[in-house]
Amino acid sequence: MLADLEHRRLGRRDFVQRAGALGLSARATAMLLGTAGVAVPASVMAAAQEQGGTMRFAVTTDPETLDPQVTTNSAAYTVFDMIYSTLIYQDLDLTFQGLLAESWEISDDNLNVTFHLREGITFHDGSPFTADSVRYTFERLQESGSRSPIYEEINKITAMEVVDDRTITLTFSEPSATFMNAISNGYGGILSESAVAEAGDEFGRVASGTNAWTLEDWQTGSLVTLHAFEEFNAAPGYYENRGRPYIDSIEYKVIPEAFTQVASLETGEIDAIELTATDVPRFENDDRFQIFTSRTTGINNLGLNPTRPLTSDVNVRRAIAHAIDRDEIVNTLFEGGLAEPVYTALPPSIQGYSAEIEEMAPHFDLEEAERLLAEAGWERGDDDVLVKDGEQLAPVLYTTTSTANGQIATLVQAQLRKVGIDMTIEQMEIAALLEFAITGEHDIILLGYNWNEPDALYLFLSSDRLESSNQARYSNPEFDELVRQGQRTLDHEERMAIYYDAQKILIEDMPWVPLYMPITKTAVASRIQGVDIFPTGGLLLNDAWVAD
Amino acid sequence: MSSTTASLANAPTTDTGLNHAARTPRAMYWRRFRRNPLCITGALLLALLMFLAAFGHLLAPHDPILVNTADRFIAPGAQYFFGTDEFGRDIFSRILYGARIAVQVGIVSVVVAFVGGIVLGLISGYYSGWIDTILSRLLEIWLSFPDILFVIAVVAILGPSLNNVIVALGFLSIPAYARIVRGSVMSARQEVYVEAARSVGVSNARIMGRHILPNVVAPLIILSSLRFGGALLTGAGLSFIGLGAQPPEPEWGAILSGGRTYMYQAPWITVFPGIAIAVFVLGINMLGDGLRDVLDPRLTR
Numbered sequence: 001m002l003a004d005l006e007h008r009r010l011g012r013r014d015f016v017q018r019a020g021a022l023g024l025s026a027r028a029t030a031m032l033l034g035t036a037g038v039a040v041p042a043s044v045m046a047a048a049q050e051q052g053g054t055m056r057f058a059v060t061t062d063p064e065t066l067d068p069q070v071t072t073n074s075a076a077y078t079v080f081d082m083i084y085s086t087l088i089y090q091d092l093d094l095t096f097q098g099l100l101a102e103s104w105e106i107s108d109d110n111l112n113v114t115f116h117l118r119e120g121i122t123f124h125d126g127s128p129f130t131a132d133s134v135r136y137t138f139e140r141l142q143e144s145g146s147r148s149p150i151y152e153e154i155n156k157i158t159a160m161e162v163v164d165d166r167t168i169t170l171t172f173s174e175p176s177a178t179f180m181n182a183i184s185n186g187y188g189g190i191l192s193e194s195a196v197a198e199a200g201d202e203f204g205r206v207a208s209g210t211n212a213w214t215l216e217d218w219q220t221g222s223l224v225t226l227h228a229f230e231e232f233n234a235a236p237g238y239y240e241n242r243g244r245p246y247i248d249s250i251e252y253k254v255i256p257e258a259f260t261q262v263a264s265l266e267t268g269e270i271d272a273i274e275l276t277a278t279d280v281p282r283f284e285n286d287d288r289f290q291i292f293t294s295r296t297t298g299i300n301n302l303g304l305n306p307t308r309p310l311t312s313d314v315n316v317r318r319a320i321a322h323a324i325d326r327d328e329i330v331n332t333l334f335e336g337g338l339a340e341p342v343y344t345a346l347p348p349s350i351q352g353y354s355a356e357i358e359e360m361a362p363h364f365d366l367e368e369a370e371r372l373l374a375e376a377g378w379e380r381g382d383d384d385v386l387v388k389d390g391e392q393l394a395p396v397l398y399t400t401t402s403t404a405n406g407q408i409a410t411l412v413q414a415q416l417r418k419v420g421i422d423m424t425i426e427q428m429e430i431a432a433l434l435e436f437a438i439t440g441e442h443d444i445i446l447l448g449y450n451w452n453e454p455d456a457l458y459l460f461l462s463s464d465r466l467e468s469s470n471q472a473r474y475s476n477p478e479f480d481e482l483v484r485q486g487q488r489t490l491d492h493e494e495r496m497a498i499y500y501d502a503q504k505i506l507i508e509d510m511p512w513v514p515l516y517m518p519i520t521k522t523a524v525a526s527r528i529q530g531v532d533i534f535p536t537g538g539l540l541l542n543d544a545w546v547a548d
Numbered sequence: 549m550s551s552t553t554a555s556l557a558n559a560p561t562t563d564t565g566l567n568h569a570a571r572t573p574r575a576m577y578w579r580r581f582r583r584n585p586l587c588i589t590g591a592l593l594l595a596l597l598m599f600l601a602a603f604g605h606l607l608a609p610h611d612p613i614l615v616n617t618a619d620r621f622i623a624p625g626a627q628y629f630f631g632t633d634e635f636g637r638d639i640f641s642r643i644l645y646g647a648r649i650a651v652q653v654g655i656v657s658v659v660v661a662f663v664g665g666i667v668l669g670l671i672s673g674y675y676s677g678w679i680d681t682i683l684s685r686l687l688e689i690w691l692s693f694p695d696i697l698f699v700i701a702v703v704a705i706l707g708p709s710l711n712n713v714i715v716a717l718g719f720l721s722i723p724a725y726a727r728i729v730r731g732s733v734m735s736a737r738q739e740v741y742v743e744a745a746r747s748v749g750v751s752n753a754r755i756m757g758r759h760i761l762p763n764v765v766a767p768l769i770i771l772s773s774l775r776f777g778g779a780l781l782t783g784a785g786l787s788f789i790g791l792g793a794q795p796p797e798p799e800w801g802a803i804l805s806g807g808r809t810y811m812y813q814a815p816w817i818t819v820f821p822g823i824a825i826a827v828f829v830l831g832i833n834m835l836g837d838g839l840r841d842v843l844d845p846r847l848t849r
Contacts, residue, residue: 259811278810332617332634401708401790403809410635410795414615425794427708 049246051228053546055528056251056270058261062221067204068189069145077186079224079252081538083124084189084209087115087134088180089236090452092535094351096180097237100129100190100210110175110490117166122231123192124215125208131168135160136193138170153182175488177495178455185452210234212245212542224252239542246530246545265289271525272539280336283523292522292533295349298456299342300448302397302412302513303472308443310395315376317510320444321362322369323419324412330516333407339516345457345506347517349536352454352499361507361514369419378420386420394422395443400430405446408515412446437471445471448518452536454499458483461511474511580842587838590773593831601651604644612637612645613796621814631816633806639817642798643824649799650828653714653783654776660718661775662768665725669764670756672726673733684730687723695720699782703791710783710799713792717779724771732764766843773836777829784825800825 064073068080087101098104101115121129141154148154156179159171172179182188195208207215212235213226228245235242253270255261261273265283275283275291283289302324304317311317326341333339343361346352362368373386373393381387385394397412399405409425416423423444428436437445449460459465462483463475482502489495506512522539524531530544581587600607610628616636624631630639672683693701702716736742737760745755784801786792793799800821807817 259808276809278813282812328617332620403790403805406790406795407634407806411615413796414635425796427790427794429704429708429791432704 049530049545051244051246051545052248053548054249054251055247055272055541055544055546056253058255058264058270058273059252060254060256060258060261062254063224065204066207066215066218068187069141069148069191070204071147072149079226080189080207080209081186081211082213082226082250083207083211083215084186084191085211085234086184086186086188086190087117088184090181090184091236092238096184099234099236100134106490111172112169113172113179114163114167114169117168118234119166121210121234123195123208123210124229125192125195125198127192127194129190129192129210130165131162132165133190133192134168135162136196137189137191140191140196148187150182150185150187153179154188175490177487177490178453181453181455213250216249222254226250226252235542239540241543245542247528247541250541265523265525268525271528273523275336275338275521275523277333277335277338279523280338280521284336288526289523290526290531292524292531292539293337294520294522294533294535294537295340295347296450296518296520297347297349297452297536298448298450299345299347299514299517300408300446301345301515303445303447303474304511304513305440305443305445305473306475306509306511307440307473308395310393311443313376314509315372316378316393317513318362319369319372319376319419320416320421321510321513322365322372323416323421324513324515325364325415326515327364328415329408329411332411333404334516334519336521338519338521340519342514342517344514345461345503345512346454346499347514349517350452350454350456352457352496352503354500354503357500357503357507360504362510366419373419380420383422384420385422392422393420394424396424396426397444397446398426398428398433398436398442399446400433401427409446434471438467440473447471454495455483455487457499457502457506458487461506472511474509476505476509479505479509577842581838584838584841586834587842590831590833590835590838593828594835597647597651597828597831600644600647602648604647608638608641608644610638610641612642612798621810623814624816630820631814633803633814633817634810637796639803639820642803643800643820645798646800646803646821646824649710649793649797650780650783653710653717654779654832656714657717657721657779657783658772658776660715661721661725662772664718664722666729666761666764666768668722669726669729670733670761673730674737674752674756674760676734680730683726687726691723691727693720695778695782696785699786700791703786708791708794710787710793710797713783713786714779717782720782721775721779724775725768728767728771729764732767733760736760736763770836770840770843773832773839777832777836780832781825781829 059075061075063076063079064071065076066080068084085099088096089099091097102118104113104115106113138154145151156172156176157170158173161169189209192208196203199206212229212232214229216227217225227249230244232244258276262279264270265273284291304311306312330339330341343358378386378388378393385392397409399409413423460469461474462480479502482498486495486498520537527548528544529547532540619632619636620634622628622632628638632638672680698720699716703712706712742759745759783792787799787801788805793802803821804818810817
């Protein structure tokens with residue numbers, strides 16, 4: 001039963017939430033799951049959930065800005081997502097629920113969405129939240145948000161009609177299946193027009209949203225401090241506590257070195273960090289900490305450039321997919337369960353993942369790899385390296401300068417060497433690498449993505465994206481048509497069928513060799529109680545309290 | 549060589565009888581060298597490094613790039629002297645192979661700087677005038693770049709690889725050499741023997757090569773030994789941040805960087821290449837300092 005609950009996160013979460021109300025830590029809950037029916041004294045709850053205290057996080061860098069519309073910086077997202085809230089939110093079952101919006105209707109032609117907004121919500125600066133705030137937010141994004149990942153999505157809005165203070169109707173140029181997801185993430189945070197106007201150029205250094213936390217202080221390069229918003233009354237439905245957080249303030253301390261972060265956690269100087277592979281075993285077996293696990297909505301993969309001579313043959317690409325032992329990669333470099341092997345472009349953490357596709361996709365099979373390479377006309381030559389028409393099968397793999405990518409590349413190199421492929425590695429600084437990738441002069445590229453929508457297939461593999469995010473240089477008109485259709489199809493079943501077909505093409509063409517889905521483990525000091533984590537990342541803190 | 553000793557004898561010395569036993573300058577330098585513990589220690593370490601670079605591959609018990617995930621994180625012992633890394637590769641063998649890379653980085657970058665510096669310095673110092681003005685200003689601009697930033701910029705343009713790092717390190721040192729050469733040339737130009745050579749119709753190139761260049765050899769040797777150590781250190785630093793050696797090359801900085809993540813569970817991955825870098829860079833710098841003491845007449849007690 002315990003194992004079962006572990007896999008069905010929603011069920012476990014519900015349980016944890018109720019247990020949380022009883023004043024139990026996640027660890028205690030885990031024990032409770034094994035010994036159902038233990039009575040818990042009601043007094044624990046009253047004693048525990050008092051307001052007050054500070055929770056301290058370690059982060060590797062300062063936020064770039066706290067303006068949610070002009071950045072893709074993850075350090076920034078972490079903080080501004082605490083300050084701003086959105087019209088709707090994605091629930092644990094991945095459906096969309098109202099947050100600042102109470103409800104919404106979609107017209108029959110799928111071209112109009114009318115949002116009915118909640119009453120009695122104010123921004124941190126005291127101004128009221130109205131339909132005009134929504135209009136202002138989206139207009140500002142259309143004007144100056146070209147760096148925002150949801151910019152294109154917001155630009156599909158052709159008209160915004162403020163019906164009254166509580167009602168706004170958006171009109172679209174074409175039906176969009178991805179719009180709801182776009183405005184549910186932090187980049188769609190609703191801004192206060194008066195706060196932006198007052199701050200002027202300073203906006204981004206100051207912030208004023210409707211979420212549970214207000215920006216109290218920001219010492220550049222060292223510390224960001226948030227304080228509970230006293231009037232907060234719009235927490236997502238997965239929280240027990242829908243009002244002001246129990247914790248008084250949150251601190252983000254900038255500690256760049258992973259090593260120092262770990263030391264700070266151990267000495268009790270901070271309360272939460274994301275663990276690296278080598279630290280997991282130590283912290284998992286330590287009662288002073290709770291471990292929260294979440295899955296990344298994305299994968300890391302090898303992009304095999306079909307426009308390059310060595311990788312243009314589909315047999316070579318399929319052979320590479322068969323030659324890679326994902327289990328070895330995950331077991332060697334992601335100890336402590338920090339990754340899961342994947343075989344599909346959409347991993348299990350994203351809707352559209354299909355176990356059937358996974359079954360059909362090329363798995364580790366050295367004999368099949370050798371067979372395909374022989375079929376493609378490659379024969380072993382000097383040093384056991386494959387040769388055809390006097391040329392060696394010696395592709396170059398490009399990746400970023402991160403240690404992890406260097407390690408993965410090293411292992412891939414060793415694995416490919418076994419079937420006679422003599423791959424070399426070039427590491428480049430990320431910005432330079434992405435620029436270089438557009439020229440298409442790479443045979444293989446090792447990168448990853450993180451996008452919580454099956455539209456990732458469009459973003460990273462459609463030929464519309466050859467000049468930006470399609471680093472694999474893949475182009476297939478049939479595939480393009482499917483993923484474009486996926487963007488316009490609002491019916492869930494129909495849409496998922498489209499992505500099934502699209503992924504079926506991918507496992508035939510093999511422009512990507514999916515390697516693994518990263519998993520995040522966050523260690524939280526046990527003095528912070530009632531914490532949980534969203535299945536795809538992000539600690540849930542509204543029910544949490546400081547227990548000392 | 550005779551001109552070297554001749555010109556060195558020409559240099560102003562303040563020998564005051566302490567060294568009266570030395571009959572020739574060369575013997576005097578050799579005697580000072582032998583008695584200088586910095587020189588001896590440094591020279592021995594440099595000799596060891598050279599030996600490892602030449603014969604390390606014969607001594608290595610394992611293939612330095614062979615991945616064997618069954619033998620991961622084995623602590624130092626009889627089978628693997630310095631232990632194994634996250635891929636099961638033998639650290640001892642990797643460090644032995646890495647010695648060759650280190651020497652390559654040091655020597656090639658010093659040669660590039662030496663040749664480039666001498667050419668620019670000779671031209672600048674010998675011709676003086678507007679050529680000198682332009683070259684000097686250029687060298688000053690060049691010199692004003694912070695070391696690591698300059699190398700990173702060059703690598704960013706040429707692409708990350710060990711060869712580009714070596715070239716960048718060489719170019720980085722050119723102005724330091726050029727300025728020393730220029731200074732010495734300008735003073736030597738006034739010497740009577742240069743004037744004499746010119747008066748009998750010796751060509752400019754020959755004067756520079758035969759009569760002026762030997763004057764600057766001593767400071768250049770000192771500079772080279774210091775730059776050699778510096779190149780080794782900067783090269784390792786760039787590989788550490790992923791801009792130099794590309795995996796799986798067993799460059800010391802790269803090994804160190806790879807092991808950083810495993811500091812708790814496998815400190816030997818970081819410790820041994822760290823010791824190698826520290827010891828050899830220290831040794832080369834000791835040699836450099838020692839040589840300065842030996843060769844610089846003003847430092848004589």
